[in-house]
Amino acid sequence: MVIKAVKFREHGFYTQPFAFGGEEGPDKFDSNIRYRGSMQNYLIDTGDEVILVDTGFPAGTPEESPDETSLGYTGKDICSYMEAFAALGYKPEQVTKILLTHKHSDHSGEIKSFPNAKVYVGKDELAAAELQGLTNLVPVEYTDGAYYNFPESQKIADGIFLIKAKGHTYGNSIVIVELDGLFYMLHGDITYVDEALYENKLSVVFDDLAAARETMDRVREFVKNHPTVYCGTHTPQGYENLEAKRVIDLDNPVETVFEEFDFSKKEATGKYICSVCGYVYDPADNDGIAFEDLPDDWRCPLCNQPKEKFNKA
Ligand SMILES: [Fe+2]
Incomplete structure (x- = not known):
């Protein structure tokens, strides 16, 4: 196996x-x-x-x-x-x-x-x-x-x-x-x-x-x-x-390694994606309503996460 x-x-x-x-x-x-x-x-x-x-x-x-x-x-x-x-x-x-x-x-x-x-x-x-x-x-x-x-x-x-x-x-x-x-x-x-x-x-x-x-x-x-x-x-x-084949030892954590990220802007598509469940919000499927214009209490229709869990796609 x-x-x-x-x-x-x-x-x-x-x-x-x-x-x-x-x-x-x-x-x-x-x-x-x-x-x-x-x-x-x-x-x-x-x-x-x-x-x-x-x-x-x-x-x-x-x-x-x-x-x-x-x-x-x-x-x-x-x-x-x-x-x-x-x-x-x-x-x-x-x-x-x-x-x-x-x-x-x-x-x-x-x-x-x-x-x-x-x-x-x-x-x-x-x-x-x-x-x-x-x-x-x-x-x-x-x-x-x-x-x-x-x-x-x-x-x-x-x-x-x-x-x-x-x-x-x-x-x-x-x-x-x-x-x-x-x-x-x-x-x-x-x-x-x-x-x-x-x-x-x-x-x-x-x-x-x-x-x-x-x-x-x-x-x-x-x-x-x-x-x-x-x-x-x-x-x-x-x-x-x-x-x-590393056996986990809760008393001796594997050292954390961080990674640097490049946040330089990419061209916006208008789409947003839920970082939890992968749901894609596309204004074209939602009467042209921009993600930014959705109400603050809007939630992911698939997993119910709030807007802040979405990233630009
Ligand atoms: Fe997951």
Whole structure:
């Protein structure tokens, strides 16, 4: 069995208010601190089958063009998700299962592009707008009981488990792969950056804050007690941990590396994109109303985030 990162964006960032501000509020943190960002999902080749954990942004999702006020930035395209998948040497027809950690379009974007795949997703996620009209969904009821200190889980294949991890979304899950004595935690967005796990902070993106706290506590307890490789979606530390087989040690954080950003202005398209879910606001689809002219309390129609989570596209 082998786990590979499917890398499709690089040189992004998440500010400390975004990555840490869920419980104490974004104002308590320093917006000038930007942690490295990237976008990657994961592929598990068991030798018998090819299993994906999440499936990127949908093709055609525009890049954001961040400025000094942007709270988060998913990064520059390396390529599309499907190109990144193909570059690993696989064909869409080979994928038999997709384990969807949650609904957001940077995770669910291409689930329709794998004709032979069943999509395993927590049953509480099924009402999500992103998942409507799909015929290959398998609602997961976590019928296999506890997985160590996580109360609800379901075995997907030998050594591969989907674990209920509510909070970021209502039906959020994490995936754990047992391989060569290590526990690879392919966790979707339990944190956006590993620094938040070390510092025990929740991001500002959640459907259920109390559940997100409970999940974070369980994740931290798990990684204290089991040799865990922590593989996130939004930070280069996700694939760096994977490639180095680096076991997370909460008492000895991996050193934070910052990246410099060039905020020089690009030509404005008038489009804005939600940095949380990838929803694109295009004035052409909205009676010509400029994003700037939307009311202050306007929210993302897909994930309900406020205007300040949007970046220029
Ligand atoms: Fe995400």
